[in-house]
Amino acid sequence: MRTALLAASLLAAAPLQAQEAPCGGDFTAFKAAIAAEAPSHGVSADTASRFLSGVRQDQSVLKADRAQGVFQMPFVDFSRRLISQSRIDRGRANAREYDAIFTEIEQRYGVSRGVLLAFWAFETDYGAVQGDFNTVNALVTLAHDCRRPGLFRPQVFAAMKLYESGDLDPARTTGAWAGEIGMVQMLPEDIIENGVDGDGDGHVSLKTSAPDALMSGGKMLQSLGWRAGEPWLQEVTIPDTLDWSQTGLETEKPASEWAALGVQPREGSFADLPASLLLPQGRKGPAFLAYPNYRVYFEWNQSFVYVTTAAYFATRLEGAPVFNAGAPDPGLADGQMKALQQKLQAQGHDVGEVDGILGAKTRAAVRAEQARLGLPADGWPTAELLNSL
Structure with a gap:
């Protein structure tokens, strides 16, 4: 009975015209708007109301969303x-x-x-x-x-469909x-x-x-977009004379061109594919060639460090050796990284959110500023770069 009464109240509070529920504001009103919008997504009003009847806002979810510090490592x-x-x-x-x-x-x-x-x-x-x-x-x-309603709103209606079919x-x-x-x-x-x-x-x-x-x-x-039978990541050795500005996901070359520049596979041979040269911690750290399948990882998770670790672990599980960690220069602490991102923004670079995370946009901006300042443009931010800016 309580569920039926709440369902009725949600429908009563909904507008006559189904419009996209705006984010923020009163949570109960938001649920009512979602219920009203559901039929336009192929979900009956009755299903939507029953689905939403016991839903509550979870502050621990919001806390977890804003506390992803592990990706700063x-x-x-x-x-x-x-x-x-x-x-x-x-x-x-x-x-x-x-x-x-x-x-x-x-x-x-x-x-x-x-x-x-x-x-x-x-x-x-x-x-x-x-x-x-x-x-x-x-x-x-x-x-x-x-923060990201465009990502999660469609998932709510998809979850309603799973509920309707008995799978949630x-x-x-x-x-x-x-x-x-x-x-x-x-x-x-x-x-x-x-x-x-x-x-x-x-x-x-x-x-x-x-x-x-x-x-x-x-x-x-x-x-x-995964391509059958193709590799995704391969550890390489690199010469000290490389043009570091050519590294990073923004640049792709046939693997044969990387070989001509002195890049060599640590094991096996190169695939006949375009690839980017990744230096996760700069020219003194590990080095990998990233083939087209590597980019599919970003459709699963958008963290550079997570993606690269998952891709590397997949190679380990299939027999690749432990990567050569090298001796990378010390990186920046959280406060320093945020200060760097703010300085990069001041220089006109799009680094996304100032969050202390060295993501793809920040790496590209770092590489550009390193090149402008005459520093090795390997995309790894150091105290020297921060001080120079």
Whole structure:
């Protein structure tokens, strides 16, 4: 009865004309606006009202969204934190246990097993830690918040469709703070578009079925542009005479051109593909060639340090050696990085949010300013650059 009364009140509060619910403001009014908008997304008003009846704003979700300090760590530290011998051993054991599933994924979607194993490890520690945030509360909270409503509003309506089909329980479904569900942490829209019944039981159960989760992840990567049979990341050695301004994701050259400049694979041979030269911690640190598949990682996660670590871990799981960490120059502390981003903005560069994170935009701006100031333009910010600005 209480659910029916709340559903009726939501509908009564909704405007007659379904308009896009604006972010911010009163949370109950926002839910009413979402309920009114739902039919335009193919969800019945009754379903929307029942779906939203028990939803509450979750402050812990907002706190988690604003506290992603781990991405401020430099690549070497971040990768050592995430990649343990235990994760490597369990990854290889899972590769053996689900060999038939990975073989089918490789045949159907062209995604190498190391890639999915790395995501499985980092997202949920191979399914062991899937998150205990109420999924619907998280999605509606983030859709209401004005930081990234455009990302999360569509997920609310997708979650309604999962609820309508019996594949999501607003009261009981849990996952990550950002609304991802299951062993490889997929958002509702991705589940609808790419969910696969990998174990043949007639359901897509990403929380409890590793075959379902892995097959769905493989299909999603294919839909994001993954190219079958191609590499994604390869460790290289580099000469001291390289033109550092040519490094970074902004520049692509055929691997043969990089070879002609003195860049050499640490193991094996180069693929006949275009590639970018990545120096996560500058010219004195690790170096990698990033092939086109590497860029697909950014459709999964937009953190440069996470993406590069996940891509590297995938190569480790398939036999690559531990990377050569080198001896990179000391980086900047959080306050220094924010000060640098502010100075880069003052120079006219788009660094995105001043958040202390060395993302792709900040790296490109650093490289440009290093070149302007006559410093080695390797994209790694140092105290010397900060002082020079």
